[in-house]
Amino acid sequence: MKKAIFFDIDGTLIDCPKGINEISPRVKKSIKTLQNEGNYVFIATGRPYAFIYKELLDFGFDGFVLTNGAQVIVKNKAIYKQQINKNFVKKLIYDLEKFDIQYILQGEIYSYIKEKYRELYSYYDSFYIPRKYIKSEYNIEDIATYKIEMLCKNKEGTDYCLSLENEEYDYIHNSSPNVFEFYSKKDTKASGIIKVLEHLNIPINNSYAFGDGKNDIEMLKTVGCGIAMGNAGDEVKNYAKEITDEVENDGIAVGIEKFILDKSI
Structure with a gap:
């Protein structure tokens, strides 16, 4: 029976703070091998569409779970999307501006950030986030x-x-720099994965996920086999069924070979 495998981006497929800005050739080969054997491969990320590198868009993934599960795409078709209540967003923006907090609104295709928020732009530049789908003028x-x-x-x-x-x-807080990710509790990577599995009629037992961060915990404990990266924290590893190597050591390829294909590539 076919399997579905889900990959986080930051700290899993790549690790920008460590200078790993592209998927390694070995990892690419291992993911393609999964597809060649008839399985499905997906990105599951907190990033919006605007933050997805062209390399990932062009790779040939079977779909994307975006913005922590608030958007789910299978074969270029959106099977689920749930925006944050607009009145709540407007109230939140009022308060953010009152406290001099820079912010970005992450949308379906485009994301929106005011031109004056230079520190926030610099933060995203450090992750090589493309600006093609970022707008500074919006209503x-x-x-x-x-x-x-x-x-x-x-x-x-x-x-x-x-x-x-x-x-x-809920939120995720990265204290260095002082950045918060704010999202709806009812939409998670795990809920997005369940929607994919139901859409493709794949049982939970045939699902796998690779991740390293707090927002990966729920998906790691939900799928049939959650695989934590070697560079993940102990809290994340405690929820994983298996642990693979670190990003710089092709941890995804190691995990695919050992826990999914059960053979060398």
Whole structure:
């Protein structure tokens, strides 16, 4: 029976802080081998479409789980998308600007960030994020927002962002630099993966996922076999069924060979 395999991007397929900005040849070959054997391969990421490298778009993945599960695409068709309530977004923006917090609204294709937010642009430049699908001029009434990222420059702003978690919404906090990812609790990588599996009629037992971060935990414990990267933290590894090598040592290829193909490539 066919399998479905899901890959996180940052810290899994690549690792920009370590200078690994492209998928290694060995990892590419191992993923293609999965497809050649009739399996499906997907990206599962917190990134929006605008943040996906051309290399990944052109690679031939069978689909994408984007913005932590708020958008799910299979074979170039959106099978699910759920935007954040627009009135809530407008209220949030008002408060963000009051506390001098820079932000980006992550949409379906384009993402939106004001031209004056130079620090936030620099942060994304450090990850080699393309600007092709980023707009600085927009009308909030005309766009859908699936996830929001914020850069706090002072303690007051940080304290505000730390207060945002409630029954509906959650955040991931990267303290260096002081960046928050804000998203709906009901949409996760795991919920997006379940939608893919149901769409393709693939049982949970035939699903695999590779990840390294906090927002990968739910998908790692949901799929049939969650595989943590060697560079993942102990909290993440505790939820994984298997642990592979680090990104710089072709951890995905090692994991595919050992836990999925069960043979050398």
